[in-house]
Amino acid sequence: MGGERSAGAQAHARGCARCGSLVADLDGIHQTAPSLAVADGEPPARVWIALRAQLEQEGLIHDGRRGLTETLRNWLGEIFTVVPRPALAGAYLMALVAVGVALTGPDQRRLNEDLWIHGTQVSTQPLSAQLDSAEQDAISSLTNSNPVVTASLQKNLAIVDNYIALCEKSVLDEPENEVARDYLYDAYQQKADLLAQISERGGDGR
Amino acid sequence: MSTQPTLRSRNHWKAAGLIVPSLLLCSAAPGATPGFPDRTEQHFKVDARPVVTIHNPNGTITVRAWTKQDVMVVAKRATDQVAVDSEQNGNRVEVTTRQVSTTAAPDDLRADLEISVPEDAELQIHNDSGGVNVTNVLGDMNVETIAAGVDIEDAAGYLTVKTVGGSFQCVRCAGRLEVSSISGNFRLIDLRSSYVRAQTSEGNITFNGQFLPSATYILKNYNGVIEVRFSPGDSFDLSATSLKGRVHNEAKLVPSSHHHFLPKVGNALFGSLNSGRARVELNSFDGTINILKRD
Numbered sequence: 001m002g003g004e005r006s007a008g009a010q011a012h013a014r015g016c017a018r019c020g021s022l023v024a025d026l027d028g029i030h031q032t033a034p035s036l037a038v039a040d041g042e043p044p045a046r047v048w049i050a051l052r053a054q055l056e057q058e059g060l061i062h063d064g065r066r067g068l069t070e071t072l073r074n075w076l077g078e079i080f081t082v083v084p085r086p087a088l089a090g091a092y093l094m095a096l097v098a099v100g101v102a103l104t105g106p107d108q109r110r111l112n113e114d115l116w117i118h119g120t121q122v123s124t125q126p127l128s129a130q131l132d133s134a135e136q137d138a139i140s141s142l143t144n145s146n147p148v149v150t151a152s153l154q155k156n157l158a159i160v161d162n163y164i165a166l167c168e169k170s171v172l173d174e175p176e177n178e179v180a181r182d183y184l185y186d187a188y189q190q191k192a193d194l195l196a197q198i199s200e201r202g203g204d205g206r
Numbered sequence: 207m208s209t210q211p212t213l214r215s216r217n218h219w220k221a222a223g224l225i226v227p228s229l230l231l232c233s234a235a236p237g238a239t240p241g242f243p244d245r246t247e248q249h250f251k252v253d254a255r256p257v258v259t260i261h262n263p264n265g266t267i268t269v270r271a272w273t274k275q276d277v278m279v280v281a282k283r284a285t286d287q288v289a290v291d292s293e294q295n296g297n298r299v300e301v302t303t304r305q306v307s308t309t310a311a312p313d314d315l316r317a318d319l320e321i322s323v324p325e326d327a328e329l330q331i332h333n334d335s336g337g338v339n340v341t342n343v344l345g346d347m348n349v350e351t352i353a354a355g356v357d358i359e360d361a362a363g364y365l366t367v368k369t370v371g372g373s374f375q376c377v378r379c380a381g382r383l384e385v386s387s388i389s390g391n392f393r394l395i396d397l398r399s400s401y402v403r404a405q406t407s408e409g410n411i412t413f414n415g416q417f418l419p420s421a422t423y424i425l426k427n428y429n430g431v432i433e434v435r436f437s438p439g440d441s442f443d444l445s446a447t448s449l450k451g452r453v454h455n456e457a458k459l460v461p462s463s464h465h466h467f468l469p470k471v472g473n474a475l476f477g478s479l480n481s482g483r484a485r486v487e488l489n490s491f492d493g494t495i496n497i498l499k500r501d
Contacts, residue, residue, distance in 0.1 A: 146263070146264060146312045146315075146334060146335060147312060148312070148334075148335040148353055149263075149334045149335050149352045149353055151353075152335075152352050152353035152370055152371040153352060153370060155371065155389070156370045156371050156388040156389055159388055159389055159407055159408050160388060160407065163407055163408075163428050163491070166428075166491070166492075167491070170449070170450075177449075179447070179449055180449060183428065183449070183491050187407075187428075190388060190407060194370065194388065197352070197370065201263075201334065201352065
């Protein structure tokens with residue numbers, strides 16, 4: 001709205017109520033803005049004194065830190081005075097982006113993967129140990145069973161063990177792959193079911 | 207005339223030459239028991255919806271529905287080393303095979319059962335080796351085997367089948383179906399089920415049935431082939447994922463309204479055929495998934 005208005009525009013603003021009102025508002029803002037900018041430059045000293053006194057009274061700051069607070073405030077004031085605000089905003093944005101990239105970078109990804117692997121191991125290692133123990137008991141009960149049944153149970157136990165190994169490898173290769181982890185848990189479930197069947201039929205598997 | 211006795215005596219010697227070795231072979235066969243295999247038949251009068259429990263570790267089990275309101279159990283034992291006990295308790299009939307001798311060879315413990323039941327009977331079957339065949343039974347069914355295969359035809363109840371290495375075939379089954387195995391192959395033919403869940407580790411799964419509206423079909427394996435047949439007029443929402451294997455598709459799918467965020471794992475395929483009224487989920491670890499047009 002800076003600069004001279006054309007005669008036509010002035011005439012229109014006088015005749016049109018809406019445009020006249022808008023021009024009046026903009027003129028008012030234009031006149032008030034400079035005084036606001038000056039007032040916003042530095043708060044009056046009494047404000048700082050009152051604020052500091054209140055904070056000290058509440059124990060939130062101490063005298064010993066007064067110098068540091070003052071120094072910091074001056075240092076920040078100098079920066080804001082010297083460096084243009086758009087540049088500061090840009091720098092702030094870049095810093096945010098850098099932090100974001102750092103969080104999703106290779107190191108963080110490896111950390112996440114380690115966490116996934118650790119979580120999976122925590123949940124599967126006790127299970128694996130229990131299954132190993134149950135397998136020994138179940139296999140020992142198979143000695144007098146029907147050879148066809150025994151062969152089938154042993155063959156299928158080997159199949160499940162093979163899939164557990166494949167799924168474990170897949171989970172290690174892609175720790176965050178939930179589908180692979182689900183297959184691993186499924187394979188453990190199958191092995192548990194199979195061992196239960198072997199134990200049930202161990203005595204009367206003929 | 208003089209040649210006739212000679213010929214007759216030659217024929218006698220020929221007959222003796224065939225019969226004697228056969229008798230010797232029979233008598234020398236290990237485990238052969240005189241009078242076996244034998245055959246016993248028992249009948250039990252039952253009410254509507256009877257429960258029939260069959261436990262036969264070694265041998266075939268054949269169950270057929272008939273129109274009579276009783277249960278007939280025909281047992282054929284290989285030897286007297288095995289006994290077949292059938293008893294009724296209320297509306298429940300239990301048939302159990304047990305070994306008499308602890309030193310008998312597995313072949314001597316074989317018993318084949320043929321059981322006729324009313325068509326609304328509920329069945330509970332346990333069989334380790336041999337085989338299970340069920341025809342025209344409309345009640346619920348639970349079948350568990352180790353190496354035995356399971357064939358079911360024209361069933362309509364809630365079927366739960368669990369095998370370790372045995373195959374499973376279901377032809378014209380209409381009820382809810384849940385089947386699991388480790389190395390068994392599944393063939394689900396002409397199905398009219400509203401819910402199918404089939405999982406095998408190292409087996410193939412063939413599905414060639416109707417896709418009913420609002421029905422769910424979940425087929426899963428680790429390895430092997432999952433084959434689903436469809437007609438162009440079928441309506442289903444498809445999700446097919448093979449983590450390490452392949453997905454082949456002949457269906458003209460359109461993007462599904464149900465999969466806004468698609469998981470990026472392995473080889474995956476999502477989409478709808480026609481209005482996507484049924485839900486089809488096919489999952490494999492490193493097997494092949496084929497979605498093929500019906501011939």
